[in-house]
Amino acid sequence: MANEREVLFNRGDQLLVSTSRRSFLQVLGLGGVVVLLPSMFAACGDDGGDITNPTTSPFRLDLSTDTGILNYAYALEQLEAAYYTSALTSAGFAALSTAEKEVLSDLQKHEVIHREFLKQVLGSAAIPNIVFNTTTVGNLTASRDVLLRTSQLLEDTGVAAYNGAGKYLTSAANLLVAGKIVSVEARHSAAIRDIRDGTNGRLFAGDDVVNASGLDVKAEPDTTLTAVGSLNVVTSALSIGTPANESRRTPDQTAPTPT
């Protein structure tokens, strides 16, 4: 597009600087391009050895189309699938009970199925494989506690992302597919939260995710991508090329980072 603007960020915390954030929001409003450079996702103090092969061209999602929204979902499913696949051989997994291992094993299968399903549906329109920082992923699976906390964060992020993205889909068939997946993500979140809750019996749908109106978390795509960036697990550049329909935007309600 002729009036397209581009703003480059190479550190995630630049989004927290008011001038950068204003530019970021202006660009979104103008339908411009925001590029989150690979270095933005690198862990602080990382030895650099794992960012060996970031894809050189950023993945620019066109969120004005169903294909773009499904690619956004595909990116998130790639993240979840990669995380749980790594988790299955982790020290954190080894420390789980038999029942807890069943949960993580189920989640790994479901997320890999979601990833491969979306890849097949998108066909040649699918974004490339995302590259992950194996060091950071390894750190996030190193103990039972961090494994479960990260799983909770990922599942809540997924629920919020799908809940916030459904309104941008223009095809009823695509909305149905998204609906078939999001309720499974919500089940995952509830299971992980319930493990972390012990015998309290409330965290599965805790007041931190379900508000007083009985509504679950939701997040706009830019909110989600910024949150994913802060995990420092993605070494590929994920960016919004064309934003979603701004007139449909609603306030976010995201889950707090589990502690």
Add this chain to the structure above:
Amino acid sequence: MTTNTTILDGIDPEIAADLAERADEVAQGASTSSALTAALALGSIPVAMAALSRDVYAQGTLPANIKGVLDFALALEIFENEFYKAVLGTSAVAALNTAFAPVRALAIAVPGAVNTLQQIQKHEAAHVATLLATGATNVFNLTASSFDFTGNRSATGGGPFAEATTNLAFLLQVAQGVEDTGVRAYKGQAANLMSNTAILEAALRIHSVEARHAARVRRMRRAAAGAPAEVRWSGTVRGGERAAAGGTTLGTLNPTAVGSAFDKMYGAGASSPSESNIMHAGVNVSALAGATFGAEAAQEAFDEPLDRADVVAIVQPFFIPTIS
């Protein structure tokens, strides 16, 4: 980042003052909307307040298809809310509180069980309030006494689900079916809400809460050691028809009728496949190139919708008035 505000929290002070004034008028005998009357009949202050806010600030007319979805969702949420209130002993119908006393005592003995039932009931009550505030109408004039949780459409009960008042494992199996039916119902209506994206998003956000509920109930059943492996620790739905309910415990009163009910909850609808379906958007998800985990994981990875008429067929036995 978290914004746990209620509908009422979001109302500005000027509007709140108008609401208070209108509440005074109602207290002094002013005529009110049927929604407000219904909310008061349900004994719910949040519901009454939500209805009152709409009573004062009547919204523009919603398209008939959207309104129809909201009205239907409201009926389901009132049903769920009244079910859990009866279980918890907080129903406006004393006989229901008494009927569920035996199973309530069993639930109290399980750590976390009552907390969970309270948390779920709180959400169902909030869904009733939210739907009313969004423009739904209680078109079937449902009150706490509109339900027969034994599934006999009778004020005196006597249906095949009566065992839910005395058998905790059976109660939880029924609760799981109720929640999963809610998930399927919302999923089936999403496409009908696409012309109003704000309402669509609210419906999606209720939909995922129902899924959280169903997952936790599954875990409670599995933890009680009576449920089979189909009842996944991950909270997901394996299989279809009665097998997806963990079909080994269909109760002792009338396993035939109960089994048939679970077949409907987890089976195919008029235009929807069974929960055992593994074909989505023309893709067989049990044998994807990079994901060859077989049928069971594939069934779990996707949930299925139901049409309105399918859902009505499932829940009508629990409603004394005829719904449609």
